[in-house]
Amino acid sequence: MITVIQPGLYTTVQDRGRFGFYGVGFPPSGSMDQYSSAVANILVGNNPDAAVLETTFLGPTLEFEQDANVALTGASVDMTLDGISIPLWTSVSVKKGQVLAFGGAIAGVRNYLAIRGGINVKPMMGSRSTYVASHLGGYEGRVLKPGDRLEILQDSEPKEVRVGCEIPEDLRVTPRAHQEIRIVSGLCHYLLDPQSQELLVSKPFTISTEANRTGYRLKGDQLSFVERRQPFGAGSDPSNVVNLGYPVGSLQAPSGLELICLMRDAVTGGGYATLATVISVDLDILSQMKFPETVSFESVSLETALQLRSDRGQRLRNIAELVNSIA
């Protein structure tokens, strides 16, 4: 068991996500930075579906009531064990009675704490991920509170991982204040006028203070839509369309005033024009960004996006091999 002494700002149990229910309105939830989350699991010998803790800006203070192996990845942060600094992106041994405490994030937003065996909450619809809006999954469907007690799963076939095993610098996430974020064209991209199509991929956009697991609002130059008679069933605003499904990572611009990027807890469909979609590997990067950092969008083909996703998978397999080889 692990007792939550302080929960941090917004700490939830997450795994890879809840898949198969998108069509009936359930977003996938799951770790916002999937890469960091996967690396944390690898570092403690967990399978890729194990549940981890996701923190936001300020992580929790946790008291361990049993020995455990843990690993922390993601944002740059000071983490201490009984007051002594411990390294990130490294497999760390925790003894019964020790207290693990997070400082505030120095760069980036989210940390992933994997515990050998994984966090044992009841799977809901095939996943342990917390979907706070529906009070579903995770720890009682909510963010952690003081006094919560987290159970660790007993690992049936543990992979041995040497304590102190660390991920090389070039395979870690490095948060930056400006990032190139790659997008593929959206179904309704043609509704932007030509100047706005150009603006979307040439001007920077600033992450606003409204940015969470549901969506990121981004401020930038106003976008305008082609003039047309709104079709039957669509709202009256030029940014409205007849309801359609939204991809995760969809970029929309209600009334053209600001961009909204839908994240992993977002609504799965609605009546705003889907202008573009942030590619899955760059959602990891965006998830580590905050106000007032900036992004520039770069348009890539679907083939490139899929290749980059496949490259991320290969990079994770290489990391798993590396970690296992030094066990």
Added chain:
Amino acid sequence: MSDTQEILAPFPGIFYRRTDPGSDPLVELGQEIAVGDVIALVEVMKMFHEVQSTIAGTVVEFCVEDGDAIAMGQALAKIATKL
């Protein structure tokens, strides 16, 4: 003798000096504060979080206006501490 230290924003958000628009500021300029006193609220991810002082002393300056968007690590207030 005194030394001036800054209270820094623990996370990005919107800075508020009052718990609601009609009430008095949580802390006034020139007020003596202790470690742990709530000096402001920051709205982040649709939640309000108290900013507690990490310093004991006298508030000599607020570095941001009520309602301003603040970045993580930005100075919020200057506190004069007695040496």
